[in-house]
Amino acid sequence: MSTPTPTRPARPAVPGTAQATLLVAEREILSQLRTKSFVVSTVVMLALVLGGIVLTSLLGDRLGGGDTKVAVVPETAAVVADVDGLEAVDAADADAARELVESEEVSAAVLPDDAADNPLGFVVVGLDSAPEGVLGALSVSPPVELLDEADTSAGVRYLVSILFGAVFLFAASSFGGQIAQNTVQEKQSRIVEILLSTVPPRALLAGKILGNTVLAVGQIAAIAAVAVIGLVITGQDDLLGLVGAPVAWFVVFFLVGFILLAALFASAASLVSRIEDTGSVLMPVIMLVMIPYFAVIFFNDNDLVLTIMSYVPFSAAVGMPVRLFLGTAAWWEPLLSLAILAGSALLVTAIGARIYSRSVLRTGRRVTLSEALSKSS
Amino acid sequence: MLQLDGITRSFGDRRVLDDVGFSVERGKLTGFVGGNGAGKTTTMRIILGVLTRDSGTITFDGEPLGDHQRRAFGYMPEERGLYPKMHVLDQITYLARLHGFDRRAAAERARDLLEKLGLGERLDSPVDDLSLGNQQRAQIAAALVHDPEVLILDEPFSGLDPMAVDVVLGVLQEYASRGVPVLFSSHQLDVVERLCDDVVVIAGGQIRASGEKEALRRQYSAPRYEITSGGDMGWLRTEPGVQVVEFDGGYALFDADEATAQRVLRAALDAAPVAQFAPVRPRLAEIFRDIVTDEQRHDDEPAATTPKETVR
Numbered sequence: 001m002s003t004p005t006p007t008r009p010a011r012p013a014v015p016g017t018a019q020a021t022l023l024v025a026e027r028e029i030l031s032q033l034r035t036k037s038f039v040v041s042t043v044v045m046l047a048l049v050l051g052g053i054v055l056t057s058l059l060g061d062r063l064g065g066g067d068t069k070v071a072v073v074p075e076t077a078a079v080v081a082d083v084d085g086l087e088a089v090d091a092a093d094a095d096a097a098r099e100l101v102e103s104e105e106v107s108a109a110v111l112p113d114d115a116a117d118n119p120l121g122f123v124v125v126g127l128d129s130a131p132e133g134v135l136g137a138l139s140v141s142p143p144v145e146l147l148d149e150a151d152t153s154a155g156v157r158y159l160v161s162i163l164f165g166a167v168f169l170f171a172a173s174s175f176g177g178q179i180a181q182n183t184v185q186e187k188q189s190r191i192v193e194i195l196l197s198t199v200p201p202r203a204l205l206a207g208k209i210l211g212n213t214v215l216a217v218g219q220i221a222a223i224a225a226v227a228v229i230g231l232v233i234t235g236q237d238d239l240l241g242l243v244g245a246p247v248a249w250f251v252v253f254f255l256v257g258f259i260l261l262a263a264l265f266a267s268a269a270s271l272v273s274r275i276e277d278t279g280s281v282l283m284p285v286i287m288l289v290m291i292p293y294f295a296v297i298f299f300n301d302n303d304l305v306l307t308i309m310s311y312v313p314f315s316a317a318v319g320m321p322v323r324l325f326l327g328t329a330a331w332w333e334p335l336l337s338l339a340i341l342a343g344s345a346l347l348v349t350a351i352g353a354r355i356y357s358r359s360v361l362r363t364g365r366r367v368t369l370s371e372a373l374s375k376s377s
Numbered sequence: 378m379l380q381l382d383g384i385t386r387s388f389g390d391r392r393v394l395d396d397v398g399f400s401v402e403r404g405k406l407t408g409f410v411g412g413n414g415a416g417k418t419t420t421m422r423i424i425l426g427v428l429t430r431d432s433g434t435i436t437f438d439g440e441p442l443g444d445h446q447r448r449a450f451g452y453m454p455e456e457r458g459l460y461p462k463m464h465v466l467d468q469i470t471y472l473a474r475l476h477g478f479d480r481r482a483a484a485e486r487a488r489d490l491l492e493k494l495g496l497g498e499r500l501d502s503p504v505d506d507l508s509l510g511n512q513q514r515a516q517i518a519a520a521l522v523h524d525p526e527v528l529i530l531d532e533p534f535s536g537l538d539p540m541a542v543d544v545v546l547g548v549l550q551e552y553a554s555r556g557v558p559v560l561f562s563s564h565q566l567d568v569v570e571r572l573c574d575d576v577v578v579i580a581g582g583q584i585r586a587s588g589e590k591e592a593l594r595r596q597y598s599a600p601r602y603e604i605t606s607g608g609d610m611g612w613l614r615t616e617p618g619v620q621v622v623e624f625d626g627g628y629a630l631f632d633a634d635e636a637t638a639q640r641v642l643r644a645a646l647d648a649a650p651v652a653q654f655a656p657v658r659p660r661l662a663e664i665f666r667d668i669v670t671d672e673q674r675h676d677d678e679p680a681a682t683t684p685k686e687t688v689r
Contacts, residue, residue, distance in 0.1 A: 012476070012477035012478050012479075012482075013477050014445065014448045014449070014476065014477050015474075015475065015476075015477045020475060023471070023474055023475055024475075027471055031460070031462070031463060035462075185460075185461075186458075186460075189457075189458045189459065189460065189461060190454050190456040190457065190458030191458035191459050191460060192458065193422070193425075193427050193452070193454040193458060194452060194453075194454060194458055194472065194519055194520075195475070196427050197425045197426065197427055197447060197448075197450060197452045198448060198472070198475045198476060199475055200444075361422075361427050361428065
């Protein structure tokens with residue numbers, strides 16, 4: 001038969017895996033950035049972090065740092081004058097001072113007391129309970145010497161642990177969930193067939209992981225940056241010195257750890273064909289994400305558990321920064337843990353890519369893991 | 378030319394393709410007909426490489442088909458697939474970029490193509506917002522945007538209104554006339570018969586017929602003639618070698634080989650003036666009506682051995 005030879009302009013070179021990966025990643029990022037809910041939730045979260053820091057600093061002033069107002073009459077003015085943390089409010093006489101207390105304009109009043117059994121010669125008048133702050137400021141305590149001073153108080157220790165754990169849980173599960181959802185959506189809408197007739201499955205998976213990792217780490221870094229800015233503008237630079245290095249490590253650990261989780265989310269999601277079915281396959285992965293959060297809450301005062309956590313790949317992103325903050329990790333420990341994490345991330349993404357390639361085109365019934373991993377497909 | 382030979386594929390212990398072989402020639406529209414479950418989609422997926430074959434060969438212009446050549450194929454899957462929330466233009470541009478066009482060239486091609494397909498007004502709509510017919514057009518744009526060297530379309534006309542069918546057909550014919558092999562599937566024989574040059578008929582995972590449309594009609598139908606004469610044609614019944622199918626006074630429809638038919642014509646002319654004499658070829662739709670039927674779906678088989686996947 002007569003075969004017309006196609007005479008058409010030269011086609012552009014087919015992009016390589018790396019280039020295809022970048023294109024896929026770009027789409028993942030742009031489509032996410034264009035989602036209103038993503039933008040809004042990010043802004044709200046950053047505002048919450050900043051607001052939280054500013055608020056605690058203000059509340060802190062009010063509760064501890066700020067001077068407590070105390071009404072005094074001329075006879076007792078001298079008692080309060082030189083005391084740190086108390087601000088004298090002059091009242092004409094004892095009745096006026098009592099009124100100030102009743103109207104809650106002052107926390108307490110210091111009035112003269114002539115009773116014989118009162119060696120101090122004055123009495124503190126409160127409204128409905130003993131004004132602890134004022135009593136503390138006025139009382140005299142002996143100096144204290146601690147033999148084994150804790151580096152950080154239990155409260156701060158708890159708070160910092162929870163923060164690392166919560167940020168990790170939130171970011172990993174929301175972006176991981178996003179990857180899973182996109183994967184199933186592509187499978188459900190069958191666009192994956194068009195994509196895979198164009199790009200290799202590896203590029204598709206790698207692009208997904210890359211794109212969402214950029215987004216997740218970007219969000220984490222933005223939170224960290226806002227937190228630093230917040231601490232600086234509220235004058236809490238001293239706290240910055242304590243958490244600065246752990247936060248930086250946290251971002252690095254999160255970067256590598258999230259790649260590992262992203263591969264898990266994507267390959268788990270590729271096993272099912274409908275959004276409704278994702279719950280069951282994602283369960284184990286979600287558990288892996290939640291474990292570090294709860295472990296760090298319950299065991300943040302248990303050095304052994306924290307040490308184990310800081311080396312287990314799934315929880316290292318939380319465990320190691322907490323230990324760094326507590327000062328219980330030697331300088332080489334984060335490096336070793338990071339190496340372990342990176343190694344397992346490589347391994348898991350390789351296995352994930354295999355599962356993903358095998359199952360992403362199989363629709364209908366859920367693909368079992370053994371099927372996805374077996375030699376023949 | 379795209380050539381398939383001896384393709385087999387089983388899901389579990391059920392063989393869905395059995396020794397499938399046919400060719401898709403350059404410059405022609407080839408229709409791929411079969412009922413639901415006959416193996417059309419599985420065959421197409423194997424051509425595209427999104428499904429592996431158990432055995433058999435596929436060649437393109439004489440060379441074994443590889444992934445690299447496949448990238449230049451245009452594919453439209455049966456179950457339509459585009460990102461539901463992504464804008465039509467962005468989506469087609471993205472696909473063009475995946476094929477290697479730079480950002481600007483990709484956007485330009487996508488815009489031109491979508492306008493040609495009648496979607497110029499909806500470029501910035503999410504796919505979700507389009508009517509089904511328009512989604513279909515967008516889907517076709519997705520298959521065409523990189524100027525494919527081979528076109529494989531799974532049921533491209535299903536769900537299209539007649540006007541859209543014409544638009545799509547025009548585009549496909551344009552590609553065919555440029556020398557691009559075009560293969561499209563349908564479960565409607567009459568559609569394929571109307572639109573195609575070549576036809577491949579599949580049933581139960583086996584190719585029942587393939588080739589040029591007219592040749593198939595000749596090959597698969599008994600040689601049949603009709604004659605309209607001024608006189609009575611009753612004598613035809615006793616004519617040796619003639620099988621009368623229909624008879625009505627001066628009109629007769631009969632099966633006979635060519636020589637016999639000519640003899641009948643001469644005899645008829647001797648008897649009375651003949652108003653009409655012509656060979657009758659039944660339409661493909663009639664010839665293959667019994668073959669192109671829906672297979673029993675096997676969804677209720679034990680799931681352990683039979684993935685439900687791709688059994689169309």
